[in-house]
Amino acid sequence: MKNLVFTFLGLISVINLFGQCDLKITTNTKSKLEICKGANYLVQPKVNVPSNIVWYKNNDVFEFADNYSAYINAPGVYKVLATSIADPNCTAWSEEITVTTIDFPTVELSVPKTSFCPNETVLISSNLTDQSGWNIQWYKYDVQIDGANDENYDANSTGNYRIEISKNECVRFSNFVYVKKLNAPDANFDLSLVGAKGVNLTNTTTGANSYSWNFGDGVNSKLSNPSHIYNVNGTYDITLIAASDNGCSDTIVKKLFIGSSANNDLAENYLEVYPNPTSSIVRMDNNFDISKAKISVIDVAGKNIEIPIDYNLNLIYFSSVDSGIYFVKVLFNNNQLIKKVIKI
Template sequence: MKSLVIALLTSVLYFSSTYLNSQSIETLVLRPGPEDGFDAEIRTDISFPIWDNDDFIANAWTAGGNSFFQRSLIKFDLSSLPPGSVITNARLSLFCNTTTGHHQLHSGENSSYLLRITSDWDQYQVTWDNQPNTTIENAVILPQSQSQTQDYPNIDVTDQISFFAQYPEMNFGFMIQLVEEEQYRAMIFGSSNHLDPAKRPLLEIDYYPCISPDTCFSHTFDEDRLTADFFLSQDSGSTYWWNFGNGFYSDIPQPTFTYQETGQYNICLTVSNDCDTLTNCKYINVCDLINSDFTYQINGSLVSFFPSINLPGATYLWNFGDGFFSYIQEPVHMYNSIGEYEVCLTMSNDCNQVQFCDTVNIVVDGSEVITNDNFISVFPNPGKGIFIIRKEYSGIYFKNLKVISKNGNVILNSGNINSLKNNKIEIDLSSESNGIYTLQIETDKGVIRRELILLN
């Protein structure tokens, strides 16, 4: 069914709920017409459905000398009411049908019930004999009319509409019937089929729209780095439930909690209000204040670095002083020239960021590193295990050949290789893991280094 819906915005001065303090009240206006209305009449003397008349009527009269009783049913489509809305007031206005087909208007001692219907019905099929059930609970009594054409504006139906909003599957509408169904009593209003829109039933609902709870939160640490203060982004709930990730909980909106141990904790906040219940989780690191001291071991031009502490959740940034950097916790770096290098380690975690620098002095057996790429050639490179090193310059004398892994281990040491067959030597790394290795050849003119890429 379609409904004529008009959204009105008014302001309110007082709210009974803290959650609603910052909200404005809205009004939903429903006034269905012939195309989208859902109403019908039922009579004791008529066995077929009456769904197209323009009366919304409670009546006890005679026709052709025979007595009959008459009731009417109406249902409003509340689907345009936002789910979870908090209804503050609902008003039904009924208007006398002064153009009714009945010869009488309001008549007699016509006090009437407006009852909540409790079972389903169809306007195209309902009759007196199959009429739906009703309940007297929260029934509205329309007092006896003071004139034949009296309108009944602003009938309070807040309880009924609130029930329908909370249980939409139970929205079966209203039935009007006389309190005392005795002859010559009538209360006659216009139905949604009335040609004059001003005569049709009018339902106005004041409500606070449902706003889902905000579960966003932040935290700060006290100086001890173990005590966390938690803050809500917005106080939008009725109840709060904090899970601190270690078996402890709190229902305080913005709690403070002290952890006994460092570590990573999954913090979950569950917020409930009249609209919904939502949960948001995120990890926090409860950590020690860090320092970034480090030690190192020199093996020729290869240097292995070790931070003084291994801190979970920390990040490491090494500056080796020669233009190269690493984010590895314990890196191994190869220097291409002898000399002094200032190496700096910057460590960061959720607590702080600190830097420590130290000087590394590279001396390779008193010899300088040869940077001339034309002295030797290596092929294939990358290789699957067998590498051939050829001496391309006859004026150089090979003393020793080593292959060193990235962690600084010497995996091959050929010893004295001053005599080469056809100026070349073959090495076999097929038993080693894939990766990058350093070839280091000591000569009478210095040290030659090349990278070997092993791809088995």
């Protein structure tokens, strides 16, 4: 048995002596490796027989490695020498690994203001200008924003925003930027006619403390609840701009129809409407052939209202409309007459 063992060992020695070393070494990476600056990349060699491993960097022994792994974090040319444990004369070199590092650009975010009104957006700008090869992704509260892959982002809601840049396995985030969407006033008002050409405006706006009115005839007011008298009949756009302390505002426009009998072509006694106010039906008593007239009903906004009109019985049916002020407009032989009707 001993003779058999010595014969086997002798055979191995003879094989190695005549160059029959079959040691092979590979690594888990490519020959050219681009790594993130400041990061550690684990490189692990593999050998086909038990071996001792020595790492080299730029042809010098690389001390920051053990037998079977090395954490590489700097540029250079790396290679591994493997020596068979069974035969010190049996050695093999790995393929050289050329390592370069990726330098991250410094990523900073800025905003012109940190709060904005509901009808606005705020542009979050990055200092990234020409970053070819880098992937960009915007986040809100660490959740990806779909489709946000440009250098800048228009934010339209409150939140913490930041940008991620990545290349290969390298990832870096910018600083967070917080922006807040402010509350805006909710502008609204009611209007009621006073006499033939007057109007009272009741402000029902919420969330505002300053008001700017335009009555549509060149007259303005800063009062909360103004009144106004028009000089000429017609349809007017009444505009209210309501603003709050935070700088946000809201605008609403309502139309007002002004008409009276004072300057109408037909005399006042040509037509009477009653009962007025009414809850449903208005009767028209007239001194002309009403069947040849054109009758329309208009609301305070100047809009024609579609309601039934019986020309044979001289009746207008207001039962289908809301309570409020309406105008009955009669055109007869190119003359007109307007009567105000109150629906209760």
